[in-house]
Amino acid sequence: MLSAYSATKFAIESLSESIAYELEPFGIKVILIEPGPIRSNFMKGSLLPERVLDPKSPYSKLVQKFYDKTNSQHKYAIPQKKLQNT
Numbered sequence: 001m002l003s004a005y006s007a008t009k010f011a012i013e014s015l016s017e018s019i020a021y022e023l024e025p026f027g028i029k030v031i032l033i034e035p036g037p038i039r040s041n042f043m044k045g046s047l048l049p050e051r052v053l054d055p056k057s058p059y060s061k062l063v064q065k066f067y068d069k070t071n072s073q074h075k076y077a078i079p080q081k082k083l084q085n086t
Contacts, residue, residue, distance in 0.1 A: 002066075009034075037077035 013032060020030035052059045 035078065037073045039074055039077040039079050 013034070016030050016032040023030060048063065051057055052063055054060060
């Protein structure tokens, strides 16, 4: 469900770690901040083909678990407005 999303997050982590080693001899430190869940409209803007939501689809249970987990995380997520005010 999140292969592309996870790959991009890991790419940033990997890049940060790599340049940290390259820049260390120059006294430059690299810091990567990876926040937890942020409350946003991400899921509301997501579209899935109807056939994936069909109970006969092999993806149906996986999609439902994903939505349930995401919705439960949003209860405890950092509000987006709070981030904008810092």
